[in-house]
Amino acid sequence: MLRRLRFDLYARILRFPLGRFRRMSQGEIIPMVTAEVEPLGGFIGDSISLPAFQGGTLITILAFMFIQDPILGLAAISLYPIQGYVIPKLQRQVNLLGKERVRTVRTMSDKIGETVSGVLEVHANDNARLMLARFAERLNRIYDIRFEIYKKKFFIKFLNNFLAQLTPFFFYSIGGYLVIRGELSIGAMVAVLAAYKDLSAPWKELLGYYERKEDARIKYEQVIEQFDPPTIMDPALQTGDADAGPAESAGIRSSNLGWIDDDGEMQVEGISIKIEPGERVALLGPPNGGKEALGLLLARLVLPTSGNLNFGDRDMTVLPEAVTGRRLGYVGPAAFAFSTSIRENLLIGAMHRPLIEAERDAAAQAVAKRAAENAAIAGNSTDDPHADWVDYAAIGVDDAGGLSKRLVELLDVVDLWDDCYQLGLRGTLDPQKRPDIAERILDARRSFADRLAGDPSLAELVEPFAADRYNSNASVAENLLFGTPVDGTFASDSIAASPYVRQILGTVGLTDDFLTMGRDMAATMVELFADLPADHEFFSQFSFISPDDLPEFQALVTRVDRSGVGGLSEDDRSRLLSLPFKLIAARHRLGLLDDAMKLRILEARRAFAENLPSEMANAVAFFTADTYNAAASVQDNFLFGKIAYGQADAPARVGKVIAEVLESLDLRATVIEVGLDFEVGIGGSRLSAAQRQKIGIARMLLRRPDICVFNDAVGSIESAAQNRVIDRVLAETEGRTVIWSLQHPDLARRFQRVLVLRGGRVVEDGAPDSLDRSGTEFHTMAAGS
Amino acid sequence: MSINQEVELLRNIPLFAKIEPAKLKLLAFTSERLTYQPEQTLCHQGDIGDAAYIIIDGEAVVRIGTSAGEIEVARLGKGDVVGEIAILCDVPRTATVLAVDRVTVLKITKELFFRLVNEFPQIAIEIMRELAARLERTNAQLRDAVSRNGTT
Structure with missing residues (x-):
């Protein structure tokens, strides 16, 4: 159940309208899917068994008591109606507090998330105290709520216990009186008392169950209400695969297109345009004049609120993502990079569905099969994430070899070739995995050495x-090791402390020289x-x-000068010995x-090499000329x-x-391959913004969509490279539709057609030359830039 | 060549003659010593300058590109300082400096250079003297050129 719930929540996140993410942050969504539904899982397990078991016990005991003596039975449950009336009332107050607590905790995690992403600003503006104060206030609020909840909860407990003990008290007092009067047999009295003792346990369990049920209900309701926005996307649009979309070379036609965003702001209105297949259109205009919104609409990333939008002969608003995500392409002003290699980041553009089954041996096959069966039972996705998802046909290559070549071409298009080459040179390669490449690099080493010698x-x-x-x-350390340290044992900071290195220095009589x-x-x-300061x-x-x-060290030098290196303490020796190893x-x-x-x-x-103990053999990779x-x-x-x-x-x-040497040996592409395996870090943090942007563009170009929408996609690229990238991208997308929203009008001259948007409307439409006359917006912008 | 030898060398340059040896040692230690092959450029006219060079060995030639082509304006040898104009007044390199034979220099970064000038007014005076001498030389050349133009 929990698995199904989580999967469903995650699937819903993927279907949220984009505007929702402006009001719901990561910090709120993540605890909802992870922590908040966790107790539900525990509760779901108990939800049937507990009331059945404890309720059964309760009824059995009550039946026994009624058979013993109906009046005593009635007396035993006489207080239940009071509990049944008071407890839900109290519980409702607890519920309200519980709801508020969930909300407060959620905003707290939101704040933590915000602090993490904005930590630079916090440091830059000395906001730590403010942040701490605000956080403390939140904690205080949570504490208050929790305290309130406990007070109420313990009052409920107190009431329950009190009432549970009140009944036996009356049994003893009134029952005892009746026994003395001889109106009640002592046997019946004792039997009912004993039964009543057993009765309280299941009753308590049931009350506890009620509390937990209420708790789970609040959490469930609170999660569900967050995950059920009114304009959530129809799931069929995401998983449908059969639709191939409109016929080849489809254009875009819109009539009276309008979009009012979630905040009620009019973004565009009354846009009626026709873009022929293969046309190159530049969108210009002031910021927020509608060009960005139009880009989003044309890529079907937001749905229009009025008017029609057609892609070929089809209504674009109802096309599944299988069509829009393959035939349309979009790159925004800040492309995202996933935390994986550059290669994967590029290929993810062409990974829509599993195409070639993963190769597995029989045992792994069985495990995968079982996993898929379990997933099916829980209503999860049964697609195999380890299959080959890359759509080679969409990329236009036959196999992995062709793909690599294509990736290298695209790197050149987006001006990322050199970056990738440098990353490749600095990167490492596992010779076990790629013996062929390692062998060729060794060839290159030899030709390089020849070249130097000549x-x-x-x-x-x-x-x-x-x-x-x-x-x-x-450095002295490198000369001593004559290799690269693999782990921390002989790393430059710790080599002086290594007992083995000390021992070697002692053997060759270098210790005193190193100390000196x-x-x-x-x-x-x-x-x-x-x-110096x-x-x-x-x-x-x-x-x-x-x-x-x-x-x-100043004091240390004085000590050495006074009493020589012989009389130094072990600490002093370590300190002095750490220095010479760094000397180059x-x-x-x-x-x-x-x-x-x-x-x-x-x-x-x-x-060092001869006596290296076997357990340290892996701590250093020796330099050898032919490995x-x-x-x-x-x-x-x-x-x-x-x-x-x-x-x-x-x-x-x-x-x-x-x-030059790599070029002559045809090895540059190999180095690029290594560069493509560079891990980009969380959110691409190990790359610059421009590099991430270039990856975003290459990712879209890779799958060759019919219509390419660029929303200010080169803004973060250094200005010298902007022209180059636009020219190469336009050449690369020859014959396909390009819609490019631009900041600078001078860049628009390389497009066939310019649309100028202002106030959400198209105010000018035509070839750049025909628009460039006095009185037009385009002319004013071009003159102003 | 070790740092101590470099310090000896620096002490013989008038610019640094009055600086205490410990400071010269810091100067030598924190400056890169670079060797240029014949014909290699030390700095290129029009580039942004971030360092001055003290020539400790070899010969270099200073050329200025004009509309009439490059003209040679000076030859530099051991002990000469070059490239200080660009870092003094934050202008692009005013001339191209080429190594004639194998040239060894100490490359002094802008930061270090200003620190030295701040701490040792003697250096500032020496630089002023050198710049004034150059200005005087240029003026003389200008006079010559004008009078030649006048006669022809």
Whole structure:
């Protein structure tokens, strides 16, 4: 039952009219579907069994008492009518309070959600105290309500208990009197008393049941009333699949189209337009002049409140989403990115229904079958989420290979190619999963090394890793490990604390040298940074020691100078030893690493690798010239070395060489593949707004809708790229209808037709050239921009 | 070359002669030392400037692009400072600087440069002296050019 209820609630969220989300926040909806219905689940289980069992017991006992002595039986239940009258009255008050409590808790979670999403503003405006005060007020309100509820509830309990004990009191007093008078046999009296004792337990249970029932009812009612808005979408529009929509190359026709939104604001009215298939239309006008609303209407994301809107020969308002969500496309001003890879974010545009069954072995097949059966019983969706949902036909490719190629093309259209390439270079690759790609990257590593060796001006840019050479552009820690730390064991912050590393330093006799080096570094840091303010940016950029620790190190240096490194405490030793590991000879130029020292670090490197205990074998991925290093980025795997410090423009020049080598080996698409697997974070937070927007556009272009609606879709893209993206998108959608709502009139000149909307009406309609004469809105806007 | 050697080198530059060694060390430590290949540009006329350069080795040439093509205005060597105009007055680079042979420089960021000027008025005076000398040179060149134009 609970499963069915939750599924139904979620399905309803998907059918809510868009305006509803302006009045209901995430913070309200989520607890309703998750926490608030939870007690209902528990209650549903009891709803039949408890009254049946306890009620049965009650009736049996009552029957026994009536048979014993009808008068005594009557006496036993004489107070029930009072309870039956008073308790519901009290309960009603509790119910009202309960309702208010649910509402208050809901707004509280709404506030928490709001704080989370607006936390930047809170910090920026020093609002923490205000927020805390408001939150405390809410908690206080909840406390008051709860206190009130408890008072009422305990009064009910008190009343119940009191009445339950009052009856035996009368039994004893009046019954006892009657027994003495000889009017009642003591046997009957004792039997009824004993029976009455048993009677109170089921009675209490029933009263408790009544309370819980009321509680559940409130919660249910409160959830249901929120989830039943008057204009909810018909479910058939969402799940229907049979409809193919109007014939190919359908245009849009509207007559007298109007939309009044949920707040009663007129957004557009009296719009009668005809857009031919393949036409390119720009919507212009002042903000809130109706161009955004018209975009939403034409993409059937909101339903008009008056007039007709036809897509080909069909009424657009009753078309199922299977038609509107495939034949129409929409990108708004702030596209959303789901918390998954870039690839999935693009493909989700073409994932409408399961098409190819997932490949499973027999056991997994059975599990999936059972899950589907259970889902069917609970009235849930029986579609398999692990099937291949990608509509290859809609994208216009045959298979996964063609799809990858198509994705790369689209990245180029929306100007995301380079971003994805950079993400790919910085990303990691599991060589176990993609051995072919790893092998090709190793090929690229070799050609890159050849390329460097052949060109002396390039050779200075990268210092390759070599097992028998110290790498001056890598830190001491990296030189010692000669690999990439995989987990925290040998990470740069904790390597100095590793007992194994300490032991290796001891074996090769480096401990004292490292301590001395640490002392020298500390002394230099103190000398350089001591009189800088603690918040100076140099600390984070250049210092090995944080400003807070600086005084401590100052004292430490004095101690070392007085009594040598021998007499240091363990704490002091750890502190000093942590410094040299971070030293990069070529960058820091402190002159602390002479050739002899480097040779001894190489010795430590060998000792480290040879004696590494088996349980730490997975903590470091060693650099070896002919294996792929899974812990390092794709770029580091190409380079197999470090970009040299002190060479002007080294990263850019190296990047150019990498690009050339990849191009010559036809590997750029492979790097893009890795970039496509980049996880975008919650709500796409690891991408910029412009990148999310570009993904939104590519997502829509991927499934090739007949009609593409762009509602100010390039506004968040940097202005230099805006023209480029619009041009490429228009070229990409050649032959299909494009309706683009724009901010800048100068962008409109690349469209065949311009509609200018003001006050919710179309005030001008025509080719940009014909409109560009004095006296028109278009001319004024174009001149003003 | 280690930082201590760089400090020695800086001390021999008039601009920094009067600064205490600890400050020079901070300057050296927080500045990137960069090597430019022959023909590589240190800065490009018209770009936004974010750093000044102290040449510690090699030779560089300063060129200004005019409507008549590029003209060479100066040659710089060890100890010269270049690129300070753009960060002093927040204007785009006024000239292009190219490495003639292998040039090694210390790249001083805008932030650090202002800090130094603030703390050591001596540096400001040295820079004023240098700029005044350049202005005088330019004026002389202008005089020459005008008088040449007048005679022809």
